[in-house]
Amino acid sequence: MNSEDDSAQSGGVRAVSTQRVLLVDDVPANNQLLRAYLQSLDCDVSSAGSGEEALEAAFQSPPDLVLLDAQMPGMDGFEVCRRLKASAVCRLTPVVMVTSLTAVEDRVKALEAGADDFLSKPVDRVELVTRAQTLLRLKATYDRLEDSQQVILTLARTVEAKDKYTEAHTARVAASSEALARCAGLKGADLESIAFGAAVHDIGKLGIPDAVLLKPGPLNVDEWLIMRQHPLIGAEIVRPLRNAGALSAIIRHHHERVDGTGYPDRLRGKEIPLTARIVAICDGYDAMVSDRPYRRGRSRQEAVDVLRDGAGTHWDADLVDEFIGSVLDRRRLRAV
Structure with missing residues (x-):
């Protein structure tokens, strides 16, 4: 997996508040293009070249947004999406299918797998950045609410204590x-x-x-x-x-x-x-x-x-x- 931190401080330490975006496509040029489009956002961008590599990366360091190609050899994007959404660590991570597929049944299949949004190839830079910003804000809200839930659980345990x-x-x-x-x-x-x-x-x-x-x-x-x-x-x-x-x-x-x-x-x-x-x-x-x-x-x-x-x-x-x-x-x- 390749990674890049556009907002890293000297020494390569990632700021705690910086969100992560994971790009998944078996064609390196596609990942490079999306990475270039996302340079204006304050986020870490990493990439994976296969479904298996994407799952390993996501479970090891959960991303805040996944841009996922639907058609890949081996494990396709639909199966990757299903597995991400079935996991405890990534179930709230927004997943955007980036695909050249246009048939209604393909979009239905993606929704059934848990995809949150679609982007059609060729990807428009403005549309990509706008959707990424929106979904990253949504994920930040989820994270704050998850933190609140943990506080509530801790408070409940103080009653027992x-x-x-x-x-x-x-x-x-x-x-x-x-x-x-x-x-x-x-x-x-x-x-x-x-x-x-x-x-x-x-x-x-x-x-x-x-x-x-x-x-x-x-x-x-x-x-x-x-x-x-x-x-x-x-x-x-x-x-x-x-x-x-x-x-x-x-x-x-x-x-x-x-x-x-x-x-x-x-x-x-x-x-x-x-x-x-x-x-x-x-x-x-x-x-x-x-x-x-x-x-x-x-x-x-x-x-x-x-x-x-x-x-x-x-x-x-x-x-x-x-x-x-x-x-x-x-x-x-x-x-x-």
């Missing part, structure tokens, strides 16, 4: 929620949302006074009114994130009950988002089997009995059956 009795609670709830979501047929981005949402479902407890949050005994009526504010506080905390809608559905509604007696909105049945119904079961089970300052955790069977008794009133009956029959049984088999 306050109380040794709830340590690792959210990690267990996230793992079991993802497993139950798979059983319920959720896929792709929905699985990612529920795993992250379950991990931060109690982040609103940051706004609850320690005197209430860490009280070594049952809460009184006034304290419960304070504690019940945490879903609303949590939904507000995650509002700036790009997937705030999916996260808020979990955080705000994981204490709703299917009979309509939960909080904060007294939703009932299918009015409660599926993701919140899933997390509610996993959260409830883990809370029951965990020790608290004022009680010992219940046994697995005791917790299962409570779930069954509450199926159809507290929790979604079908999901309770799936949780007991699939998620818990798999966990027990792994422990044997």
